Amino acid sequence: MTKERRIRIDGTDHRLLISDEPQALLAAKAAGRAVLGVENAVQGDWSLRGIPYVVPGWEYDTEELEELILRRHLGLPWMIDLTERLMIREFVKGDVKQIPKEEYAGEEAVFRSEETMEQYIRSQYAFYEYGTWALVRRETNELVGMAGVSSPGAEIFEQYALRNLPEKSQWLELGYHIFEPYRKLGYAREAVTAIAEYAHEVLSAELLAVIHEKNQASRAVAECLGMRVVEERKLSHRDVTAQGNGTDRKWPQGYLLYAEC
Incomplete structure (x- = not known):
């Protein structure tokens, strides 16, 4: 037929x-x-x-x-959700021009050029149907940040036993990064609330996040979803305070593993 x-x-x-x-x-x-x-x-x-x-x-x-x-x-972006103030959608090549250069971290290098962005769109979204998404302010169409989910990297499994996590069909790592001019306006909480619902209902996944213990802003965002600390790596005297407005997983010490459980 x-x-x-x-x-x-x-x-x-x-x-x-x-x-x-x-x-x-x-x-x-x-x-x-x-x-x-x-x-x-x-x-x-x-x-x-x-x-x-x-x-x-x-x-x-x-x-x-x-x-x-x-x-x-x-070749059109998939719409993840519309919240009160945000449109959460897949990235498009043109978004590169709206991302402030000072906002780039090492793990976000893929968003530095249209070429690498295009490769990410083609390989990540089309294959996995999830990834890092654009957060667009609906009123002005401004790109205010990025957030999404990804498969937990090898670093998580190397640094954390994950023994405290209940067995689920799928665990995805939550990440979020609001650009400097738009912070402290509640955009992160608004975005992750919608993304968590999408992860549960569409992707059938539970969420985890690795956050530095001194990053109180990111910890508050994770906790607003009901996530709790299930494992931690204590700071030593040689560690320095983490900077940024998102989740990180670079250092083995001073980081907390949050999870929905």
């Missing part, structure tokens, strides 16, 4: 072909169209190689999924 959907995005109509017939899908894809494959048990084992999105049955085809596929096909 083959169906065609007409979907309006940003005021323009687009078409998506949905089918459980391999030839129809491959022909449409070859013609440059957006497609969604549906597994067909009656036909037995058949290859959907080259079809980027496949669902196990027609009942899994939703309007939200259809819009996501079209946005991926058109």
Whole structure:
């Protein structure tokens, strides 16, 4: 069976072909169209190689999924959420121009140029369907910061036993960074509250965060979500105070592992 959907995005109509017939899908894809494959048990084992999105049955085809596929096909950002003051969406190349150079930390080097930003968008969002997202002030369309979730890095597993975390289907690390002119306005709490809900409902994940013990602003943001400290690394006399307005995981000492549990 083959169906065609007409979907309006940003005021323009687009078409998506949905089918459980391999030839129809491959022909449409070859013609440059957006497609969604549906597994067909009656036909037995058949290859959907080259079809980027496949669902196990027609009942899994939703309007939200259809819009996501079209946005991926058109290179448009996926909208994560709209809060009272913020639009939380995927980054686009043009956002590079709005990120103040002094705001870059080592882990944010990927956002320094349009080339690396484009690579991040293509590899991170399309493959994982999550990542670091843009925080845009709805009233002025200004980029006020970035926040999102990522797979916990090896440093976390090396430095923390994670033995105090209950077994869950998936743990993701929460990160947030508000740019200097927009701090102390509640944007971080507003953003992470929406992101936590998205992580739970869409990604079926629980959240953790690694925060320096002296970063009271970031600790307060994590605690507003009900996160609590499950493990810590004490400061030694050689450690120095962490700077910044987000979560970090660079030093083995002086850091707290927060988690939802």
